[in-house]
Amino acid sequence: MKYGYIRVSSDKQTVENQRFEIQQFCLREGVQIDGWIEETVSGTKPYSKRQLGKLLRHVKKGDLIICSELSRLGRSLYMIMEILSYCMRRGCQVWTIKDAYRLGDDIQSKVLAFAFGISAEIERNLISQRTREALARLKAEGKRIGRPKGSRTKKELNQLYRKEEYIRKALQSGRSKRSIADSLHCSRNTLRRYILQNDL
Numbered sequence: 119m120k121y122g123y124i125r126v127s128s129d130k131q132t133v134e135n136q137r138f139e140i141q142q143f144c145l146r147e148g149v150q151i152d153g154w155i156e157e158t159v160s161g162t163k164p165y166s167k168r169q170l171g172k173l174l175r176h177v178k179k180g181d182l183i184i185c186s187e188l189s190r191l192g193r194s195l196y197m198i199m200e201i202l203s204y205c206m207r208r209g210c211q212v213w214t215i216k217d218a219y220r221l222g223d224d225i226q227s228k229v230l231a232f233a234f235g236i237s238a239e240i241e242r243n244l245i246s247q248r249t250r251e252a253l254a255r256l257k258a259e260g261k262r263i264g265r266p267k268g269s270r271t272k273k274e275l276n277q278l279y280r281k282e283e284y285i286r287k288a289l290q291s292g293r294s295k296r297s298i299a300d301s302l303h304c305s306r307n308t309l310r311r312y313i314l315q316n317d318l
Contacts, residue, residue, distance in 0.1 A: 123185040124156045136186045161193035179209030187216040
């Protein structure tokens with residue numbers, strides 16, 4: 119399968135430019151796109167929680183993903199390296215148009231994928247180490263770490279407390295919990311728990 123991947127960061131941007139760019143590239147290369155994945159989401163959002171993550175979980179050896187440039191995959195070098203390393207392990211090729219990048223089965227791609235994997239692992243370890251050091255410093259300074267005391271039991275400490283009327287009206291209008299949670303920038307589980315606890 120050959121997929122065209124398009125991502126824009128906001129509703130003000132259009133997917134048509136990227137689609138046209140990919141279509142023209144495919145005409146030149148003699149490639150037929152079997153499916154399109156389009157999403158409006160920030161590149162800083164974890165790819166596992168985007169449409170891209172769903173695509174990557176289904177790709178197989180020999181599949182191809184084409185996008186306009188590497189930055190469409192993610193906003194950080196670490197995220198891009200992790201995605202490319204994952205694709206390499208699955209045997210999925212990634213081609214970008216503006217960067218003229220092609221991750222395939224050749225030795226150069228395997229060397230790059232190995233480098234990406236090592237770099238991603240180093241970055242993960244550094245992030246973990248910085249987190250541990252920061253927590254240790256806060257603990258040494260006597261600061262409380264974790265959820266505020268009573269945040270699960272005191273209604274006014276809940277992040278959704280000031281949004282209760284909004285939630286009530288949204289539910290009455292028939293909106294889905296997913297839609298409400300997205301608009302409040304919280305998880306569906308957090309919203310569901312708040313609704314149950316407060317009989318909304």
